[in-house]
Amino acid sequence: MAGVAVAAEWQLLYNRYYRKPELYQMQWKNVDLTRNKIACAPFGGPIAAIRDDTKIVQLYAESAQRKLRIYTSSGILISESIWKNPGGRLIGMSWTDDLTLICITQDGTIYSYNIHAELLSTSSLGKECFANSVVDCVFWGNGVVCINEAFEIFAVPDFKTPTTVVKLADCGLEELPHCMAVIEPQYRNSGDVEVLLGVGDHVLSVEEDEVQELGVGVGPLQKMVVSRKGEFVASITHDGRLLVMSSDFSNVIIEYACEADENLRSIRSSLPEAVEACVDAAGYEFDISQQRTLLRAASYGQAFCSHFQHDRIQETSKMLRVLNAVRHAEIGIPLSIQQYKLLTPTILINRLINAHKHLLALRISEYLGLNQEVVVMHWACTKITASLPISDANLLQILLDKLKICKGISYAAVAAHADKSGRRKLAAMLVEDEPHSSKQIPLLLSIGEEDNALMKATDSGDTDLVYLVLFHMWQKKLPLEFFGTIQARPLARDLFVIYARFYKHEFLKDFFLSTGQLQDVAFLLWKESWELAKNPMASKGSPLHGPRIKLIEKAQNLFAETKEHTFESKAAEEHAKLLRIQHDLEVTTKQAIFVDSSISDTIRTCIVLGNHRAAMKVKTEFKVSEKRWYWLKVFALATIRDWEALEKFSKEKRPPIGYRPFVEACTDAGEKAEALKYIPKLADPREKAEAYARIGMAKEAADAASQTKDSELLGRFKLPFSQNASAASIFDTLRDRLSFQGNS
Structure with missing residues (x-):
């Protein structure tokens, strides 16, 4: 059965079969290779792409500025930069052996970039290429050969020294060659580069100081490719023949007519329908040899049919491979392709696993890219149920060997099945391999592994999981046992305390008492x-x-x-x-x-x-204290305006807080007469002056202020009496007197 899918992918060329397998579905978006110049590095290296300015293309929501983009071989963008080079049209680009991207423009400028699309250096092919634009170039490992509009040929043998430009011999061309190829210097005895030009019906071999005619009569050649070591040249002739010759064109090794079927030419207009019919017929065919014949015919016709959906043959091959497998007598499910499509692969997989055909179900799932977890899980559960004589340790190893096939598979679900099947020890061992705490911990609780669950919950740092375990244990354990368990786990203890402070005070008090x-x-x-x-x-x-x-x-x-x-x-x-x-x-x-x-x-x-x-x-x-007592009583008596009691209180003994609070209490209450009972008792002239000023007694305030002999203070006390000329003059007179005394 394996031969069917493989045969459909291979194509015959001369006496050899070739195929082009799809390694990746490219990850890039909106990259049309026909709209871009492309350079692919050898040995799985990166891919460089830049919009081809020789073509008129439609822009799809993209900037008119061209960008140099560099991708991995799977189409993931590595880097990009705006193409700002002023050297005119891009003629060619290629990667060197050390993954330096070389770009050559029509004025002969050589630009070097690294894989991060960063410009490393620039150099020139010389004034001849600047005067006569470069029109074509052929790269090899670390060098390039270019031809300009004057039909002059130049070579850069090594990009490590790009200033070394060699002009090759004049080959007397009057028009551009049909094709060019290069034999690298390292594979020639002379150590110099050799350029092969397809001209007329022959080939010109051009070196630095010599031109030779080779293979007269083999041409015209449309395309030439030199083998890796320069031993052979493969070429396509104007009449569609493939020629493989020695590099000196003296010996024809293979001659193959690529354009190998007149019948095919005669039905070219209806070729897509013919290919489609072969594919459909193969799908409905039960005989494997007939399937192979029909698919081979479809594959052959597809090569000459540009409008056919190329993945149709692969899709049919895949379906037939699955159908042939389940149609086998040992399986006994003879589905037609139409039934298979209606049933769907998922349901077919379910039928296989229910019939305990797990290996085939697994291989089909893998082949079709379906989720293998369903198959492995069903197999594991079946194995647990049917393997009672096997020890838990041995069965665990068998299960783990298969479960690891699927990354992210739920070990907890398998462990739950083991627990339901009466194998609690096996369940406990299985749950240890569950990487997701959110699945592991509920299962541990269900199989009675509370202490282990608490340990794993606290180790995970997930407070929701810790609370899940705490509430579970809280209901199942006696208080003292519960307290002892959480006391050993600081995170669990702290979370319990936080919760209980809000909702369970009595329980929290018991916990604190139990822990002293x-x-x-x-x-x-x-x-x-x-x-x-x-x-x-x-x-x-x-x-x-x-x-x-x-x-x-x-x-x-x-x-x-x-x-x-x-x-x-x-x-x-x-x-x-x-x-x-x-x-x-x-x-x-x-x-x-x-x-x-x-x-x-x-x-x-x-x-x-x-x-x-x-x-x-x-x-x-x-x-x-007495001071505090006096302050409180003074202002309380003033609040109820019991001035008689206040006066009596002031006379009980000399107040420890002085008489200022008495004055302030009366003044705040607007009782000027009551305040005058206590102002004379103030010992500090400043306090006395301030008290008189607050109740509007200018002369008394001035007299008290004069006792301080502070002219500045007199000036400050004058402000409240600025509207009263006579009162203000009192302060001026006293201040002048103090100033005079000071000067004398």
Whole structure:
């Protein structure tokens, strides 16, 4: 069966068969070889392409600027650059042995590029080629031969020294030769290049100082190609004969009439239909030898048919190869080509694997480019089910040898089948080879490998997978066992803590207690107390304050267990004590204005409500300093405008904060008369001057300011009284007096 597809691809030339296999489907887009000049490097090297400026072509959404593009042999773009060379039309380009791209323009300029389309150097063929444009050139490994409009021939023997240009002997041409070929210097005894020119009915051999006529009567020759070592020349004559001769044209080795069928010429107009009929007939034929005959005929006719779809023969050959394989007596599926098309290859593969013909199904899948994973997976599952006597270790090796055929195959799916088949140990071993954690971990959980699943989830760093394992274990394990498992895995532990802080406080407290993290439990309790405070019912003496206080007291006791959290312990203790006092105040006053306020605000509120005893109790309980106490009471009394109580308070003893707060409290309240009770008691003349100025008493402010003997200060105090001429003059007089005293 293999011979059918192969035979369809080979063509007979003289007594030898040749074929042109397709190595790649080219990756480039919109590259029409007929619109471009092309240079392909030898030995699987890159391909250079540039739009052919000798042809009028239609531009398809592309710039009018020509670009030199360099591709890999599979058509992947390596590099490109805009063709800016000013040397006129591009005559030819080729790659050297060291993959340097040589481009020759009609003015004789030689441009060298690397595979990144970067210009390396420029040189010239000389003034003769500049004066008479280059019209043709033939490259070899590291050199080139060019002919110009004056029929002069020049050679560059080595592009490593491009300035060395050799002019060959004058061969007396009056018109351009039909074709040119080169015998490389390295294959000649003289070490010089030899150029073969197809002229008239013979060939001219041209060297630096000699011209010879060879092969008189063999021509005219339309094309010549020299063999690799210069021993032979293959040529096509004007009448369509292929001649292979020795390089001195003395001996004809092969003569073959390429234009080998009059019958073919007679049916040339209907040739496409004839080829199509042969292909169709081969498809419907069951006899393999008849298939081969028909396809060979179609292949032969295709060579002379430019409009036939060349992939039709290959497609039919592929289908026949598959059909002949399944028609074999051992398989017994005698499909016709029409049935095969209706059934589709995918369903045929499914029928084969259901019949346990896995090897044939695999080979057909590979041949047709179908996904082989379906076949391998079915084979693996069948093998597991049918191989109970085989040990898990041996069966694992058998499975792995085949599973590795398909990259990306799901080992987890095979392992799941092994688990369902009662081979849990085999499933656990298989899942180790699953490269995708997202498939591996759920399977480990399903077969009871929770610890292994957690290890792999944390190693993967995928938080979603870690949470998947955590929730699974959370439901299945006892709390202490669960806590012990995650404690050993920092990522799992941290993710659990993050989740539980939002949704599972009680469970998180149990975890912290189990691991001895008492301070973390305390912080949770303290947070819960604040959450409880957000309850709208926790006001007006609500009994909800009781649980809040107990939570804080529990937190205080836990903080006290560790020396590092003395501050937090003390803060929690005072917080609970303050809440108790505030709760009692709300109960007695029946006003929900105390809870969660600060100590200062609590004292201030008590004074404003006239409850001086409660204010003093808070001061005593929390050891409020005298200075802070005085500040709070002064401004609280001013708030309720109890000026009598304020004056009485100022006389209890000399205030530790001085009299300035008394002055400010009265002034802020707009009570000028009350402020005057305290301004004279200010010890600092500056403060006194500022106080008088604030209540509009210019003379007193000036007198106080003069005591500082600061003329600048007097000038500053004058500004508020600028509208009052008499008041302003007081400051001017005093400032002048101070200035005079200073000068004297």
